[in-house]
Amino acid sequence: MNLKSKAIHDVFPLRAIEQDCLISVHGDLTVCFAVSLPEIFTLNASFDGVGEGRVEQGDYITLCNVWTKALGVLPSYTILHKQDWFVEENYQTSGEGAGTTQRTFLDRASDRHFNERPYLHHECYLYLTKTHPERRDVSAVKTSLARGRLVPKEVGDKHKVEEFFNSVEQFTSILESSRLIGLRQLRSAELAGTSEKAGLLERYMSLSLRDEVVTLADLEMDEELRVGGKYAKFYTISDIDDLPEWVHTNNRVEALSTERSNVSVSYAAPISLMLPCNHIYNQYIFIEDKQAAFPKLEQRATQMRSLVNFGKDNEVNAMLLNQYLSYAAETGFTPVRSHFNIQVWTEDRSRLPVLRNLVSSAIAKLGVRPRENTKDALGLFWAGIPGNAADLPSEDKYWSFVPQSVCLLNQETNYYDSVSHYGVKLVERMSGKPLLVDLSDQPMNKGWVTNRNKFILGPSGSGKSFFTNHALRSFHVQGSHAVIVDVGHSYRGLCDMLGGLYLTYSEEEPINFNPFFIENRLLPDVEKKEAIKVLLQTLWKRSDERQTMSEYTALSDAVTQYFETYLPNNPDTFPCFNSFYEFMQSDFPKYLAEHKVQVGYFDYDNFIYVLRPFYKGGEYEELLNSRANLDLLNIPFIVFELDNIKDHPILFPVVTIIIMDTFISKMRKLNGVRKIILIEEAWKAIMKDGMAEYIKYLYKTVRKFFGEAWIVTQEVDDIIGNKIVKDSIINNADTKILLDQRKYRNKFSHVKDLLALTDKEKDLCLSLNRDLDPKRKYKEVFISWGGQESKVYGVEVSTEEYLAYSTEQTEKIRLEEKVAFYCGNYDLALRDYADEVKTGTLVSR
Known part of the structure; x- marks a missing residue:
């Protein structure tokens, strides 16, 4: 059939767009919606058994139940037409930084790496059409395409139209109540388009999702349908004999599942997101009138029984019709007629055999017999026009019920980009499309988490340090301050590249600080005083020695007198441990005498003797008397490398106190600036004595100061056996980040219980890196925000960025x-x- 002889306006099935509704030449009224669906791999699924004994639970069965309830409120002779577009596109870089105008060399390298990466773009639309009984049975020769423009006998009953709009409101309310589906009604400009932007109708008639105005394409029907320069084929699910005995809400993805875990997708996913070519998945459900449909079906069954002698098929069909009617009577389900088709297209005609194999194998994965429609392609395309579902020929529909039909609806979409401009660039799991993932602010705003703290777990070689390097650099270029405590030099390269301060100990360059220095000789605040007192106590007492209240009071008086009296009276004195020690030798004994402090209350001579090695000429004279590294407050990236001193009885406790003092100072004074403290494997050394209390304090209060505390570890036994981590850190780190856990799959149940992961999250964790694309170099990471939202992303970077982070x-x-x-x-x-x-x-x- 060739339509070149006919102008499109002579046969186009739509008459007008009024009040954001499509009106067909037959009086059919259609309301159109853009649909947001759950992201793939994020829905919970569990089932026991197969076939008749299979019990399904979780989000998928919830979705199917919601669709069933929503369809139940629609009046008879309503058509649900769900149209999912899957279009091959190439990723285009925006040229803008995430959360900042700063564009670094690595940002530009990332743009080059991902530019033009192919991926499958998905958009979902839903059309609800109110038609009338005369449009119930439309044959292939009676569609508007063949008959041209006809004036409908029924132009509409106001009461029925109002009833339809009320039912549409109920329908949308029921779907959105699931919190898994979102609907937005399309307005007239979005349907018809404007002079600057193509509308949905123009897009469909040219098989293009581009925003710019498109030229309507010619339609030709030869060996295959041609839409302009595109060759199209249709594959249908339109015969009950082609369907399996059982349909399900979801299917297990074997490549991502194990004997102890189950990762699922919706039942229709193989012909939706997992079909890697340009295609539209059309899903039609026609709501029938029970009172009109059942008598006709009963009459048809009787006729077939009377014709048993003329063919065994008549007996079988009569039996099936009786079973259908009995099932309807028992369940009360609404009878519907259904049709599903997949329209694929390509501009390269030689690819059609390849597409045929792709689609046929995808349909076969559902247990459905693939059927290519070679005769009715033009009619199927015409029925796919938004608002023209009633033109679908009756011979292409099969009788079913709502619960079974909704199992064949596509329920999922690709990952969404973060609405925030602040985040980390990761990639979508299936296609590798770059995404901006907000790890902190958006989860807080959505109520998924109550703090920004993070717990990162990954065994050696899982890419743990690589991910944290990538995240820290992203946070840094977006204006964050970071204090990193490390053993193993995992962040040396990043620190040097960012121009940060790297503090480590060696005999040639001993580590040194000055906790007594305050810019502009200001008086210390309460927390600064407390940090200095803890430092002095640590230098004076062993970890197993108890400090008395009188000793604590004496140290408090000493610190106060030094800053409030001694330094103001000696303006040429440089604040450091040396001058404090001199104050303790010269002025503080007078203070003790004036206040009649007895030797038993404060052992002054012992204090002076024990702290002598930190005074000039002593073994550690440089440790607390630095004249460099004074302004740690305004240095945005600081790494404390503790590898050489983690077992040192003197240096390690002092350095850890300095670290905590540095971060608390940033936390208190840098208002409006994000602060991060990241403690790598060093946490095992820090979690003792008084330092554990500091960590507990940080995790509970850092959120109040726009701060984040990150703990990074690799051993499962560490987090299981350490009471401080278990009770304080994990409970106050709402964001859990896990890397490759296959090493621990046999004992992962302990980790699941400890981290309070759900069954769905456990399944996702155990799926990490099980089905990587061999064409790309990347690893996967699991992220859970408070158990409310969890996803698996790919960690993929440019070659330049990989070399910058490589260990x-x-x-x-x-x-x-x-x-x-x-x-x-x-x-x-x-x-x-x-x-x-x-x-x-x-x-x-």
Whole structure:
């Protein structure tokens, strides 16, 4: 059939758009919606058994029940047409930074890495059409396409129209009450388009989702349907004989599941998101009138029984009709007629056989017999026009019930980008499309979490340090301050690249601080005083020695007198431990005498003797008397590397106190600036003595100061056996981030219980890295926000960024050589090194 001889306006089935509704030439009234669906792999599913004995539970059965209830409020002769578009697109970089106008070398490298990456774009629309009994049985030769423009006999009953709109309101309310589906009614401009933007009707008639105005394409029907320069094919589910005995709400994804876990997708996912080609999945459900439909079906069954002698098929069909009627009587389900089709298209005609194989295998995964429609393609395309579902030929529909039909609806979509401009760039699990993921603010705003703290767990080699490097750099370029406590030098390269301060101990360059220095010689606040007192107590007393209240009071008086009396009276004195020690030698004995402090209350001589090594000339004279690194408050990226001192009885306690003092100072004084303290494997050394109390304090209060506390660990036994972590840190870290857990799959139940993960979250954790795309280099990460929302993302970066974070020794050494050659310029070093890696050449310098 060739339509070139007919102008589109002569046969177009829609007459007008009034009050945001489509009106067909037959008087059919259609309300259109844009639909937001749950993201794939985020729905909970559990089932026992198979076939008739299978019991389904979870979000999928909830969704199907909600669709069933919603369809139940629609009046007879209403058509639900759900249209899911899946269009191949290429990712285009925006050229803008996340949360900042700053564009770094690594940002530009990331743009180049992901630019033009193909992915499957999904948009979902829903059309509810109110038609009339005369439109119930439309044959292929009676559609508006064949008959042209006809004046409908019934132009509408105001009462029935009002009833229809009321039912639509109830329908949308029921669906949205599930909190899994969102509906937004499309307005006239979105349907018809404007001079600057194409409308939905224009998009469909040209098979294009582009926003710009498109030229309506010619329709030709030869061996296949042609829509402009696109070749289209239809594959239908329109015969009850093609369907399996049982349909389900969801299907298990074997590649992501284990013997102890189950990852599922919706039943129709293989022909929806998992079908990697341009296609539209049309889903039609026609609500029938019981009073009119059942007598006709009974009459038809009687006729078939009377024709048994003329063919065994008549007996079988009569039996099936009786079963259908009996089931309807027992359940009370509304009888419906259903039709589902997949329209695929390509501009390359030679790809049609490839698409045929793709679609046929996808349909077969549902247990459905694939059926290519070669004769009615034009009619199916015409019925797919928004608002024209009533033109679907009757011979392409099959009798069913609502619960069974809704199982074939597509229930999921791709991951959504964060609405926030602040976050970390990760990639969507299936296609690798880059996404901005807000780890902190959006989850707080949505009520998923009550704090921004994070607990990161991943065994060695899982990509734990790589992910934290990537997240920290993202947070840094967006204006955050970070204090990192590490053992193992995982953040040395990142710190140098960002121009941060890296503090570590060596005999050649001993670590040194000055906790007594305050900018502009201001008086210390309460927390600063407390930190200095804890420091003095740590230097004076062993961990097993008890401090008395009188000793605590004496130290408080000493600190107060030093800052409030001694320093103001000696303006040339530099604040440091040396001057404090001199104050203790010269002025404080007079204070003790004036206040008649007895030796038993405060052992002054013992104090002076024990702290002598930290005074000038002593073994640790540089530790607390630094004249550099004084303004840690305004340095946005600081790394304390404790590897060389984590077992040192003197240095380690002092450094940990300095760390806590530094972060608390930032927390209190940097208003409006995000603050992060990240404690890597060093937490095992820190979690003792008084330092554990500091950590507990931080985790409970940091949220009040726009701060985040992150703990990173790799051993399951560590988190199970450490009471402080279990009771304080985990309970106050609402965001759980886990990397590859396959190593612990046999004892993951302990981790699940400890972290209070749901069954769905456990299944997602155990699916990490089980089905990676071999064409891309990446690993996966699981993120849970308070158990309210959980997803798996890919951690994929450009070659330049990978080399910047790599902990492989050979790669770290090579990068250091490049940095040295370029006189400390990391951008030039990374660009040069990345060129070597990409081209497979090694350039000697």
